Amino acid sequence: MLYDVLIIGGGVIGCAIARELMRFRVRAALVEKECEVGFGISKANSGIIHGGHHASPNTLKGRLEWEGNQMWDQLCAELGFGFKRIGELTVALDDAQLATLARLQEQGIAKGVPGLEMWLPQRIRNEEPNLSAAVLAALYAPTTAVINPYEACFALAESACRNGLELLTERSVTALSAADGVWTATTTRGGLQTRFVINAAGVYADRIADLAGVCSFTILPRKGEEYLLDRRLAGIVKRIIFPCPTPVSKGILVIPTYDGTIMVGPTAEAVDDREDLTTSLAGAETVFAAVQRVVPGISERDCIAEFAGVRAVTDSEDFVIGPTGKKGFINVAGIQSPGLTAAPAIARMVCDMLRDEGLPLSLKADFVVSVPKPVHFASLSTQQQIELAARDPRYGHIACRCETVTEGEVVAAIQRGARTLDGIKFRTRAGMGRCQGGFCTTRCMELLARELNVRVAAVTKRGGGSWVICERTDEGLS
């Protein structure tokens, strides 16, 4: 089988490209080293669609940020993931920061971002009474949104697969070679042949480029720690709260997530190890100290979970998107913030590049634009819940009590691609609440085993060696 396009990397960028590409008559595959898509950088995302005004229009990421921002409403309508334009406030605590806010507002206006307003203390008190009294002014941007980043990634991949993408998980690319216009990708599970290679390998994009012999950039991993707070803090702020940005970082945010919890973070720390997903005492102190300056009501005691992600930053700090010296090898690398925001615009740009590089792209007449919207039992009305549970008793069975997720939702998630406990968690929120899986882990494991016809002990947290339990045997331990 000769593919037209092989996408390396199943993060939100690879998935967005795949989904856009499958509008056309092409044979394409996506190869991902993890057990499911979105299990790399994309799962440790802040879940924000940036307003469009933060990044300079003189950079590629600055242009794609605003273009991408405007594409999410339609994607949401088609793919049904959680997405809501709740707006943001960037706050100033001193005079120097007031000047930065003014500059940000001008930049936004120049980029055509609508609705930017400078709020003074009176307005801030009325709209966000839990912000610190020390806030002097805030730049309001109504275009900023929160998104469920896992749902978006899964839905993009699912839509691509429904339109013919071949999704190859648990496969790493170990070598790349080109001859006579055909690339051969050697993977841990056999070789793949393709005319075009899209390098969307995230923190490993420089290594993949090396394999292709086009090393032109270096990934400098930058870690971010995030802290998820108990649901009882829901509503403490209504909009995403940004501190005043510095040249290196957008700073530490207070994010009312799409799912109604509050998340605080991220830190920004250069690390040597691309797999360094550790959280630290210093990270927690940095995050909570920063957040308390702006929202004093938030305390470390409200934390229910923490996680870290590694941003794929290049030495140029900008996105690296484009054809390379090797015909047919296209980089989509260095996609740090606002990468999620820009993803749909990046996908469109990459398809244009493929066409320019000689891949004929003609639209499919039978492209299926939507995927079924997942049922979210907790947000249905009582009457809807009664009707649903009467129709399918699995929706009358509780699986996760903290987030009120039913067995029906868990089974649906498995039928739509979840293979692991994390896959269920990111699709349904089962296990994401305050008891962190204490109640639902056994239930989800039994459902995975039943639906996938595997032993319970074969169920993993996130694939690979992440086994959860072992079997007891007559001889002793297995």
Next chain:
Amino acid sequence: MITTKATQVGGVYDVVVVGGGPAGMAAALGAKESGAQRVLIIDREKEAGGILWQCIHAGFGLHYFKEELTGPEYAQRFLARVLEHDVDVVSDTYVLDIDRNKQVKLMSGTSGVRIIAARTAVLAMGARERTRGAIRIPGTRPAGVMTAGLAQKFVNLLGYLPGRRVVLLGSGDIGLIMARRLTLEGVEVVGVFEIMPHANGLTRNVVQCLHDFDIPLHLSTTVVHIHGRDRVEKVTVAPVDSSLRPVMDKRWDVPCDTLLLSIGLIPENELSRQLNVRLDPVTGGPVVSSTMETSVDGVFACGNVVHIHDLVDFVTQ
């Protein structure tokens, strides 16, 4: 095992008890003995009895039944008594919501979602275990970090083992019981680490579960880092100073594949919050009167929902 009586749930109940553990069963019996006509216990598990079913060790009932019972024996006796007193029990049923008019919204796989009416409600949901997030242990997030109670469920109810080489953080009773239980199952329990200068669980559990099995208890010592990408590979532990801060230059690594947490319980108060019951910031449970009534008229609370008890016999009272 006693099977729950098949009951036709409907009409108005004098008392609806949320949770069929020892506290809920005791409350239902108490209500019956005080003259309530129609009393209903709602339990989310397949069988009422609560966490007792997975507590297969002995040590229950010394105060209440005046003899030593295992958890399941205690549950069974209690459940028999409840059923003799004509208390209705529905299991495999979850309470989604209660409003201030005591309309109780239920869901179950067999009867779907429905609403029943109660004159009074008793909150007896018990407690949940504190998790890693509550104490923010630095490090990676591999599989193999779980609460001692979840490990107990795996071993005693489902027949699986949580790992092969286990470190315990915290010396709560569930953790101590699990140290012994896992040792008996052939799992290597490397040690129990407790940040406080004294064990948190009962002395009898320290003696019977650790000393008798030569499991080291490291007091004033805590886990400061978790290692391993997919599965726990080791933990770093360190002694703490008098203000409980880790002394990092005295840290050492302990290879293991599992970290069990026994770091305390928190009253389970989802429903209490939905009802806007006033909560006590110290105990985390509802503020109750001498009759165990909460700040909402006709809504009572009992057992570990109110504050954490050491012994089931005290919960029963």
